[in-house]
Every structure is written in structure tokens, then in C-alpha cells.
Amino acid sequence: MTLPDFPRTAEGRVYHLGLKHGELAPRIVTVGDPSRALKLAEEFEGGRESVKVESDRGFLTLTGIYKGVRLSIVAIGMGFANMDFFVRECRECVDGDMFIIRFGSCGCLSDLDQPTGMSGAHYISHLPDFHIPIKAYADDRLHEILAGTLNNAVPRDSKVRVDHEAVNASTDSFYSSQGRITSFPDHNENLLEFLIDRVPGIISLEMETFHLLHLASAYRPTGDLTVQVNSETGPMPTFPLTSLPTSNPTVSNRSPSVQVDNSRGRIHACSAQMVFAS
Ligand code: R1P
Structure with a gap:
């Protein structure tokens, strides 16, 4: 089974954050309020970001250099739904390990x-x-x-x-x-x-x-979408495929591997x- 293409605009931008590959750094600080993001971006070398993307859906991404390292600050607004857009769409815009700190x-x-x-x-x-x-x-x-x-x-x-x-x-x-x-x-x-x-x-x-x-x-x-069950809580009854990761997974139920x-x-x-x- 192969994963379907991730949804993107004709320009190659993810729908809600408005980013395309290359505009996001793999090290990310995420905040709620755009004004907090702009304040933090003053710490970038040169006092400002080199890439700024404001999406139609209210997400703001600022990418610059902090202490010699490329960093992105992303303002996402509030709540689980926006965090979901943020994590999934950012994952599609960078290669390698991603490091995210919410502040x-x-x-x-x-x-x-x-x-x-x-x-x-x-x-x-x-x-x-x-x-x-x-x-x-x-x-x-x-x-x-x-x-x-x-x-x-x-x-x-x-x-x-x-x-x-x-x-x-x-x-x-x-x-x-x-x-x-x-x-x-x-x-x-x-x-x-x-x-x-x-x-x-x-x-x-x-x-x-x-x-x-x-x-x-x-x-x-790795593409292995095996379901892991939390030993503390057991499977969550309503959403078993998305509820499970903790530090103590003990039980596995097989599901198809995805490339x-x-x-x-x-x-x-x-x-x-x-x-x-x-
Ligand atoms: C509520 O006023 C918001 O403030 C907190 C809550 O998690 C919620 O998003 O987060 P931020 O400080 O990131 O805005």
C-alpha cells in the first residue's frame, strides 16, 4: 500500500499553513499568538526573519537564523484542530528529524x-x-x-x-x-x-x-502503521488508530504497512x- 499524495496547491503549498518545501526549518518553535511570534523573531540574526509566510487561514511562519542555526517560528492560533494542521503540514515541508517546542x-x-x-x-x-x-x-x-x-x-x-x-x-x-x-x-x-x-x-x-x-x-x-496500545489506559474505544502513542506501548495489533x-x-x-x- 502506498500513501496517497499529500494535499497541496498547484504551487506545491500545503493548504492551511501555505508553506512549500524549503520555507520551513526542521527546528520549530510554535506559539499561539502571531504577535508573540513576531517578538521572538526579533532575536533572529539581523533582527528579523528571512522568510515570512502568512496563510489565508491565519497561520504565520517566520524562518531565520538563531545563533547560527536555521529556525522557524510558527504562530498557529488555538486548539487541537490548528495543532493538527500544524504538525501534519509541517511534516510534509521538511526532510529528516523535526524538533518542535511549543511555547x-x-x-x-x-x-x-x-x-x-x-x-x-x-x-x-x-x-x-x-x-x-x-x-x-x-x-x-x-x-x-x-x-x-x-x-x-x-x-x-x-x-x-x-x-x-x-x-x-x-x-x-x-x-x-x-x-x-x-x-x-x-x-x-x-x-x-x-x-x-x-x-x-x-x-x-x-x-x-x-x-x-x-x-x-x-x-x-518507517511507514509501519502498527497500532500500539498504551499499557496504562488500554485502547481508546472510539479512535483506536490515533490514540495510542505513549512511552510504554506494550501490545501491537497489525494493520497494513504503508510506504x-x-x-x-x-x-x-x-x-x-x-x-x-x-
Ligand atoms: C487561550 O486563551 C489560548 O492561550 C493558550 C491556550 O492554550 C489557548 O490557545 O495558549 P497560547 O499562549 O499559545 O495562546
């Missing part, structure tokens, strides 16, 4: 402001009942490098605490599944207490990290965020 903000379940490298993220859906079906993990090595960098960035005498084993929950709404009460019948009055009780180490809520870590570890550069270009390499991802006590 975002989030709501906090503790009373400290702290820069945090997330060890992993749960997925929280407001339907049907805020259950916590699965967790995805950061790339060990990238997470370690990120943690070291954040440690060095914080002055030793600072009261700011850097936490690298924190666990995040990514939600499908800023409102219902983050416990905010609005004029809809979300039945979420006790959600935050429930999460603190049920998810060891949980410290923050945002809307993208789970999907980033999940897709990065699910990607199969993929082996030059692509793996996807390594982790997430850093400034946790603001709310």
Missing part, C-alpha cells in the same frame, strides 16, 4: 507563577463527561535540554520555581473543560477539584500540548509554558 501560556492549578517544561499532557474533552482517557509524553531528550535551558535562564536567587515534571491537561474548550462557568449547561462546577484529585502532578490547563505530543510520538517515519519516504526522520516535541497563577 505558550496556560491557566494554573497552583498558586505559583513559574516557567514550566511539561513532562506530559492529558486530553480533556467536555463531552460526554470530562473523562481523562489518555496521556501523551514529551520527547525525553528534548524535554531534558529544554529543562536545562530554563534552569539556566532563571537567576539562582530568584523565587521563581522551575518545574519540569509538571503535568498539563489540554482541553477542547477554554470555557467548559477548563471549569469556567458561562451561560451554558456545562455541569463543570467541580471540574478543577476533580482534575486535581484524579491527575497526579497536574499543574496547568491549556489547549494544544496533548495533541502536539501525541502526534509527534504517533508518527511513523513512506524514509528520509523524513522522526518528530521530537515538547512543551514549555509560563504558568500564571489565577
Whole structure:
């Protein structure tokens, strides 16, 4: 079985990010807000990017040189759907290993402001009942490098605490599944207490990290789309082909192998965020 061609415009650009091969670096920082991307791009050599692509769908890609290395900053907006466009379409625009760090903000379940490298993220859906079906993990090595960098960035005498084993929950709404009460019948009055009780180490809520870590570890550069089942949670009942990558896969169910270009390499991802006590 051979993979079908990835959807592209006549110019060879992926549909939603608007990128074509060569415009994206394999090292990527992703943020939500375009103004954050532009601010970060001021750190590029020469004070600006050499490639700027603004897509019709609101994605912004800035590629430049940082400390002698080619780097892309991509602003994706918010939520799982945009993270999905971002990871899948970027994968089609570079060869070799890809390294992705999300740099975002989030709501906090503790009373400290702290820069945090997330060890992993749960997925929280407001339907049907805020259950916590699965967790995805950061790339060990990238997470370690990120943690070291954040440690060095914080002055030793600072009261700011850097936490690298924190666990995040990514939600499908800023409102219902983050416990905010609005004029809809979300039945979420006790959600935050429930999460603190049920998810060891949980410290923050945002809307993208789970999907980033999940897709990065699910990607199969060799083309073997074997389904792997998480030993902690078992298979997710509704979406077995996309729910499974964690650091402890133990069971395999065969599915057809697919021919993929082996030059692509793996996807390594982790997430850093400034946790603001709310
Ligand atoms: C909600 O206001 C948005 O802010 C956080 C959440 O994950 C969500 O996308 O992310 P950013 O700081 O990347 O925008």
C-alpha cells in the first residue's frame, strides 16, 4: 500500500499553513499568538526573519537564523484542530528529524507563577463527561535540554520555581473543560477539584500540548502503521488508530504497512509554558 499524495496547491503549498518545501526549518518553535511570534523573531540574526509566510487561514511562519542555526517560528492560533494542521503540514515541508517546542501560556492549578517544561499532557474533552482517557509524553531528550535551558535562564536567587515534571491537561474548550462557568449547561462546577484529585502532578490547563505530543510520538517515519496500545489506559474505544502513542506501548495489533519516504526522520516535541497563577 502506498500513501496517497499529500494535499497541496498547484504551487506545491500545503493548504492551511501555505508553506512549500524549503520555507520551513526542521527546528520549530510554535506559539499561539502571531504577535508573540513576531517578538521572538526579533532575536533572529539581523533582527528579523528571512522568510515570512502568512496563510489565508491565519497561520504565520517566520524562518531565520538563531545563533547560527536555521529556525522557524510558527504562530498557529488555538486548539487541537490548528495543532493538527500544524504538525501534519509541517511534516510534509521538511526532510529528516523535526524538533518542535511549543511555547505558550496556560491557566494554573497552583498558586505559583513559574516557567514550566511539561513532562506530559492529558486530553480533556467536555463531552460526554470530562473523562481523562489518555496521556501523551514529551520527547525525553528534548524535554531534558529544554529543562536545562530554563534552569539556566532563571537567576539562582530568584523565587521563581522551575518545574519540569509538571503535568498539563489540554482541553477542547477554554470555557467548559477548563471549569469556567458561562451561560451554558456545562455541569463543570467541580471540574478543577476533580482534575486535581484524579491527575497526579497536574499543574496547568491549556489547549494544544496533548495533541502536539501525541502526534509527534504517533508518527511513523518507517511507514509501519502498527497500532500500539498504551499499557496504562488500554485502547481508546472510539479512535483506536490515533490514540495510542505513549512511552510504554506494550501490545501491537497489525494493520497494513504503508510506504513512506524514509528520509523524513522522526518528530521530537515538547512543551514549555509560563504558568500564571489565577
Ligand atoms: C487561550 O486563551 C489560548 O492561550 C493558550 C491556550 O492554550 C489557548 O490557545 O495558549 P497560547 O499562549 O499559545 O495562546
